[in-house]
Amino acid sequence: MAVPAVTAEALPAPTAAGATRRLWTSILRNRKATAGLVLLGLIVFVAAFPALIAPGDPHAAIYGQQEGPSAAHLLGTTQVGEDVFTQLIWGTRVTLIITVVVGLLATVIAVAIGVTAAYIGGAADQALSLFTDVFLIIPSLPLLIILSAYLQGSGTVAIIFALTVTGWAFGARQLRAQGLAMRTLEFLEAARARGERQTWIVAMEILPNMLSLIVASFLGSAVYTVAAAAGLQYLGLGNSGDITWGTMLHFAQQNAAIESGNIAWALAPGAAVALLGTSFALLNYAFDEITNPALRAVRKRRGRAAA
Amino acid sequence: MAEPLLEVRDLSVAYRTDAGDVVAVDRVSFEMARGEFLAVVGESGCGKSTLLYAITQLLSPPAEIAGGEVRFGGRNLVTLDGEELRRLRWRGYSIVMQSAMNALNPTLSVEAQFGDAMRAHGPAGDEEVRARSEAVLKLVGIDPVHRRSYPHQLSGGMRQRAMIAMALLFDPDLVVMDEPTSALDVVAQRSLMRQIKDLQERLGFAVLFVTHDMSLVSHYSDRLLVMYAGQVAEIAPTRVCFDTPLHPYSQGLFGGFPSIHGPRLPLVGIPGSPPDLLTPPSGCRFHPRCAQVMAHCPVVSPDLITVGDTEVRCLLYAPNQGRPEGAAIAAARPAAAPVEVVT
């Protein structure tokens, strides 16, 4: 009985190429992802090309004052005669910019602090964790108000700064937790045994594996920022010269829009905030489901006849 | 043979996935007599654990039984309703899991867990629980004082023995064990196997022992069932299987064990890897890796063929289809003798 002497092993059949193509297919198959993408896409389009949808100047106070919705003014007018619909469309850009910038900044800080704490461990980890906890515990609204008041006059920049400062800690905690879980993975020890430097290991071996959590952290930050930014501007802490959904809410409230018959003025910006938040939230859920198949809804299949 | 204790007939288990059905257990059939020690051996992915869960009715979605029967004490477990099955559990048959640390509740003392199990099947006073706990702990060689201990206070070997004690609470007819020694070191493993065999001889229960380590069971089991790619490849009395394995897979497997006694022989493994069960190989599932493959092996799916005491799923021994050597082996084996099991 001849048994072949082998050290080589036959390879499994080559798998389909294109991780990108597979990713795209899983996105399209997932209803939440498609919905979120479509919604976000629409909003980005509106932010990029407001003139296509609402030609006209959002600041132009030339129409009748505080009118309700009509054919000429889909959402009515403000107390000084600006068209609300035009304002809503043109206000999208600043809102979106704030959301994305804060999301990015907060995520970068969260990654830097969270992953470093997890990888270095020991006393440095204790110190960084304490630092993170402090920022988690500080009530964000009072801090936001104080920071905004302190940075008076800088409007949008102040809001971005304030939201970043209060928004990074949650992500840092999550990333630290995942970093800790990765400590027992042997490929990190293998990298050290190879002689790699610590910083290189964090950047090149750990981060690529945390990509899904980092993206999720960004999306989560975005959801938080959409609402928080609108909230701050509603309270009047933003730059009132800017037109954003939050400032629209502020003026609508100041001028008792609901009582005076222009409900649309009060509701439309709020609905827009909700839509933007929802689109990020949908993308967040979808992202979780795509990267973690265990979370996908189990669809009952019609039983096939037994073999 | 007298009425078998356990009869598995054409049992199939499928995992329903988006990509299709993965048949992890494919029409497995075997019988166990009262008091018999049957070892189910195989490597990762062969389906032995899935088979175990299917027999004990512990499968959860997306896995489900896709066909066949499991007859225990004359009743088909697959079709029993919830309440009847519950009454059979632990009384008729019990299970010892692979890792005691995962199976024992870390927040309850040993006695409390035994009490739980006992009360699930009828009222049991504290005194009764205490007495029975002491009795089963003594059976497995644990000082009864440990009935008040928590799992983390016991060593690994003791925890596994506590699991076995729990399995014996109702003096079942069958104890199913899923790799109960894999977390232990060699010395503790040896000790535990000795203990299991000892208990089996004293109390007379049958043991269905699933493991990937065939040397472990080689001196304790009555019969060996070798699984490959969800099917039974070979089933024979243990010594016969080790001394003269018939299936090329078994031959490769048993030849892969280095020995510490005797001369240092060169080790040869089996090339390739176990097949993807979503699209298993046509014909005989082992043919892509088989050193003795014949022309019709990729075409014909072999049934289990009886060769003396062994049943083997291999065309080498098929009359008219097999090789001359295979036919010679088949002719040379005496007719299968009924498996006598001493209880």
Next chain:
Amino acid sequence: MTAGALEAPLLRTEGLTRHFRLGGLLSRRMLHAVDDVDLEIRQREVVALVGESGSGKSTVARLLARLYRPTRGRILFHGEPVDRLRSRAASLGYHGQVAMVFQDPYSSLNPAFRVSHGVTRALRLHRPELSPDERQHEAERLFTIVGLTPAAATLRRFPYELSGGQRQRVGFAEALASKPSLILADEPVSMLDVSIRAGILNLMTELRDREGVSMLFITHDIASARYVADRIVVMYGGHVVESGPSEAVVAHPRHPYAQLLMASVPDPRTPPADLVGGAVGDPPKVIDPIEGCRFVGRCPVAIEICSRVTPRLRELGPGHSAACHVAVADS
């Protein structure tokens, strides 16, 4: 058969010790993972380090790989103490000479990259003189040596596309990339199916014979140790209890723990012997241990001195020593 018995050993440890503090920074409790280990590995030699989990064998490997710093004792590589290597260049050089292969094929390769990642990095770090073309060539050569063919196609795969055995071979290829004189293999086959192990074990002896690399093979499986190794070192409770040529240690173990171990190994061809004693007992006390032999609680032949004085390794036969007050020398 082992070459260079008269040459200086490739690597030697003197009193190698590693303790871990348990509890917080202020705790006084110390786990003595490795205590006073004297080990020797020669050129072109496979030494098996055998013991149960918790015996300290994996810690020894990590000390030798410089993943941990010793609490006490020294490591001498080519006669030079390793802790004197302070500069980045010297340290990197050591890592290139002493490479490591890990136990778990499912976590030892970075899943985010193709399997060429580790080999390429190792080549860049330790052989920077190679051009990108030469690197690719060398990577293919390494994959061919370890039996992963076709090499070029395999290099482009991701870890999830390879089986456990194939991934372990990638681990060996990564270790070989820096042209090491010693490979530390930490339980390289424990998580592989039996039919796959033979291939990896054979690969290890081939690497010793054809590439001239020494190996420290850490395992709890005596049978594989005997199959592959020239010498076996047995550890218990952080101490080395026996050391000698494989055949001698397996056939005539001197230390009661080694005797227990050899008798417990399941062998389908030989019915199990009755264990004399010591099978059941408490695990060794390695947290704040006291003086004395750590096996004394389970030892069937312990005498009075065993609880007082920690035995040192004594030579009892040619190249065969045991740390036991009771063990007798060959006549």
